[in-house]
Structures are given as C-alpha cells and as structure tokens.
Amino acid sequence: MEVPVRISRCKNASFISLGLVQNICSPGAKIPQALENIAKKENVFRRMVSAFSSFHLVISTVVVILLSILVSGASKAVAGGQLGDTVVIKINNFPDAPLGIRCFSDRGADEGSRSVAPAAAYEFSFQSSDRVPARVYKCRFQWRSNVHDYIVYYQPRETCVECSWFVTAEGPCHGEVFSGDVKCHKWSETLMDGASQ
Incomplete structure (x- = not known):
C-alpha cells in the first residue's frame, strides 16, 4: 500500500x-x-x-x-443415549417353540402381536423422551403353556440405544452376546425401582 x-x-x-x-x-x-x-x-x-x-x-x-x-x-444426556435418539428393542427367541410377543408402552403405544420362530428375532423402535413419567415398555411372552410379562425398557435404567433381549425358559437375558456382557434375570424379578412386573 x-x-x-x-x-x-x-x-x-x-x-x-x-x-x-x-x-x-x-x-x-x-x-x-x-x-x-x-x-x-x-x-x-x-x-x-x-x-x-x-x-x-x-x-x-x-x-x-x-x-x-x-x-x-x-x-x-440421558440414560440410553440422547433425548430423541431412536431406541431399538430387539427380542431374540431361544425357546424351541414359536414365541408369541406383544409389546406396549405406558403411553399407549401398542406394537401389536407377533409370532417369532425359534432362533429368530423381532424388533421395534421408538424415540426416547424427557417426559415424566419415564418411558416404559413391557412385553408379554407366550410359548406353549408359559405366559410372562417383563419390562424390556425403563428409560432411567437403560444404558443402551440398541437394547437386545434373549428369551429363555428361565427368564430374559439382556445385553450383548458377542461382547459377553449378558445379564440374565428370573421372570419374577423387578428391574424398576418400586414397580412390579
């Protein structure tokens, strides 16, 4: 310049x-x-x-x-990822008979009835939420003469965004099979503070 x-x-x-x-x-x-x-x-x-x-x-x-x-x-930040994340619930059938599944939320969402063949899987998804009370999904599992209800998603408890459940005659197992981080529960166990199955 x-x-x-x-x-x-x-x-x-x-x-x-x-x-x-x-x-x-x-x-x-x-x-x-x-x-x-x-x-x-x-x-x-x-x-x-x-x-x-x-x-x-x-x-x-x-x-x-x-x-x-x-x-x-x-x-x-919330348990189970971020608010608004899509949460996927995957239910694998390990019994040696077809597994009837019907899942529904505390907010009226009904995923409908499904029949899952042995060694097959069923999954559904939804958006996590910050609404109170916390989001809860319960599923009814039926095979042969067995009928069990179990909470597969309780937002404050979850640390997963892809939540895998494995159904056995003794109870459901939750976690990742490939990583070895699997926790099995009895059908009668409660996994929510103060809530019953």
Missing part, C-alpha cells in the same frame, strides 16, 4: 505512521527512499496484525463451537 505524503518543507520534519517515527529530512536521506522504507515497515506491521486477528478469530470460533457441542450434549 502506497502512503501518499506531501512535503512542503523539510525543516525537522518527521513522518509518523502507525507509531513508527522516521526523520525523512536527515542529512543525506533521500525522501522517496525514506518513505518507501516506512511504507514497507507499515505493510509488514499490518500483515502481522491481520494474521494475528485471523488466527484469533479461528481459535475463538473453534472454542465457541466446542463449547456449544458440550453444552448441548450435556443438556440432552
């Missing part, structure tokens, strides 16, 4: 630009050379300020984005 300067006299004249002071009338100084040096220094200074401002803007933007993500994540 060229700095326009008009000099009418050269007696003790100084040029001040962005805090840089240069005497452009010193003995033997060439005025155009002195102005060119000042302009170069000023351009370097401006580039440094611009680079620092750009760097500061980028860092500030990154910090704001990270804080936004953390705050929004913390406000939505």
Whole structure:
C-alpha cells in the first residue's frame, strides 16, 4: 500500500505512521527512499496484525463451537443415549417353540402381536423422551403353556440405544452376546425401582 505524503518543507520534519517515527529530512536521506522504507515497515506491521486477528478469530470460533457441542450434549444426556435418539428393542427367541410377543408402552403405544420362530428375532423402535413419567415398555411372552410379562425398557435404567433381549425358559437375558456382557434375570424379578412386573 502506497502512503501518499506531501512535503512542503523539510525543516525537522518527521513522518509518523502507525507509531513508527522516521526523520525523512536527515542529512543525506533521500525522501522517496525514506518513505518507501516506512511504507514497507507499515505493510509488514499490518500483515502481522491481520494474521494475528485471523488466527484469533479461528481459535475463538473453534472454542465457541466446542463449547456449544458440550453444552448441548450435556443438556440432552440421558440414560440410553440422547433425548430423541431412536431406541431399538430387539427380542431374540431361544425357546424351541414359536414365541408369541406383544409389546406396549405406558403411553399407549401398542406394537401389536407377533409370532417369532425359534432362533429368530423381532424388533421395534421408538424415540426416547424427557417426559415424566419415564418411558416404559413391557412385553408379554407366550410359548406353549408359559405366559410372562417383563419390562424390556425403563428409560432411567437403560444404558443402551440398541437394547437386545434373549428369551429363555428361565427368564430374559439382556445385553450383548458377542461382547459377553449378558445379564440374565428370573421372570419374577423387578428391574424398576418400586414397580412390579
């Protein structure tokens, strides 16, 4: 950037630009050379300020984005993932007979009756919610002369978004078969604080 300067006299004249002071009338100084040096220094200074401002803007933007993500994540965190996540309940049949399943929620959702062949699976999904009371899904399992009701999803208890249940004659098992993290329960067990099956 060229700095326009008009000099009418050269007696003790100084040029001040962005805090840089240069005497452009010193003995033997060439005025155009002195102005060119000042302009170069000023351009370097401006580039440094611009680079620092750009760097500061980028860092500030990154910090704001990270804080936004953390705050929004913390406000939505619930057991079983995030509020509004799609929760998938998968029920696997291990008895050696067809398994009748009917699942329904405390909010009136009825998944209907299904018949699941041995070694087959049935699944349904829904959106998690922050409504009170907590979301609960109960299923009725029937095979041969056996009939059992069991709560397969209780939002405060769950830590899963894909919840797998394995039905056995002794009771349902909950967890991941491949990771070995499976917990089996008796049909009579209650898995909700203060609630009965």
